[in-house]
Amino acid sequence: EAGVTQFPSHSVIEKGQTVTLRCDPISGHDNLYWYRRVMGKEIKFLLHFVKESKQDESGMPNNRFLAERTGGTYSTLKVQPAELEDSGVYFCASSQGVSEAFFGQGTRLTVV
Template sequence: EAGVTQFPSHSVIEKGQTVTLRCDPISGHDNLYWYRRVMGKEIKFLLHFVKESKQDESGMPNNRFLAERTGGTYSTLKVQPAELEDSGVYFCASSQEAYGYTFGSGTRLTVV
């Protein structure tokens, strides 16, 4: 089975620009999670989708971040406008059963 796919793998943008990250979960996985790791720190939770609905978005830093999940399939995470502190690695994970997270390889975002 195909794993969780994220793209782009790397993105370098200037402060103030917009970036959209995409995640394709494992087919059939209802649960989709976004996490972020900033410079060697912990992997922090951003939000959780169940199918197309946001189950928990308590980790979203501010309203510059917008996540969507179209038809309960792929998800996008848009940062607009990007700030320097948004740099980090953004991970997406999906699961169908409890705790069975499968992570993607992540998108490394650098805001300059």
């Protein structure tokens, strides 16, 4: 069974540019989560999808971040325009029901 897949693994962009991160959850998992870890700080929750609906987006930093989950399958997280403080590792995870979440390898985003 394929795990959670994230693309790209690394991205380096200039301040002001746009970046789109993609997450493919484990097939059949209704719950999809985005988290972010900024260097030296704790992993922080960004948002939670249940199928295609946003269940909780309380962790989204600001309106430069837009997450979508078309058709309840894969999800994208777009940052537009990117700022220096957006640098970090973005993790995606999925789960079924109340079971534990399984994480992807993360996307390391560097904004220069």
